Amino acid sequence: MEGFKTPCALPTQAGSHILGSSTSCRTPSHHSPYDTCNVLPPRNSILLVVTHTHTKGKVKSYNQQKGFGFIECDAVKQQYKRDVFLHKQQAEGLQAGDCVNFEVELNQQGNPQARNVVKIVP
Numbered sequence: 001m002e003g004f005k006t007p008c009a010l011p012t013q014a015g016s017h018i019l020g021s022s023t024s025c026r027t028p029s030h031h032s033p034y035d036t037c038n039v040l041p042p043r044n045s046i047l048l049v050v051t052h053t054h055t056k057g058k059v060k061s062y063n064q065q066k067g068f069g070f071i072e073c074d075a076v077k078q079q080y081k082r083d084v085f086l087h088k089q090q091a092e093g094l095q096a097g098d099c100v101n102f103e104v105e106l107n108q109q110g111n112p113q114a115r116n117v118v119k120i121v122p
Contacts, residue, residue: 054101054102054103054116054118055073055075055076055101055102055103055104056073056099056100056101056120057071057072057073057076057084057099057100057102057114058071058072058073058097058098058099058100059071059072059086059091059094059095059096059097059098059099059100060072060083060096061096062086062091062094062095062096064088067087067088068085068086068087068088068091069086069091069094069096070083070084070085070086071083071084071086071100071102071114071117072084073104076104076112080111080112082111082112083112084102084104084112084113084114085107085111085112085113085114086113086114086117087113087114090102090114090115090116090117091117093119094117094119098119098120099119099120099122100114100117100118100119100120101117101118101120102114102115102116102117102118103115103116
């Protein structure tokens with residue numbers, strides 16, 4: 001899977017941009033800070049970042065009594081070394097094994113959390 005599209009924040013030398021404070025995009029030429037880059041935000045970012053790009057994944061688990069579960073997504077797992085947290089507000093009608101489209105946001109601890117989750121109907 002490709003990286004998520006995130007807004008660039010600060011121009012740097014050689015035409016790259018920094019998101020937050022430590023991730024530069026790999027765009028060879030200079031572009032506007034309002035353009036998007038296909039990079040994931042750093043795991044230690046203190047910013048709450050919403051990708052605004054829908055990503056595919058599969059509901060790995062969901063505990064209705066506890067009100068949360070997790071979504072498997074290779075691209076997110078590669079970057080953050082963990083599955084995507086799925087809160088009960090985003091999980092209505094979902095169960096383990098369902099394929100979904102979703103956006104990723106980073107919570108205050110810098111961990112990925114699902115937002116705008118939509119079940120993919122086969």
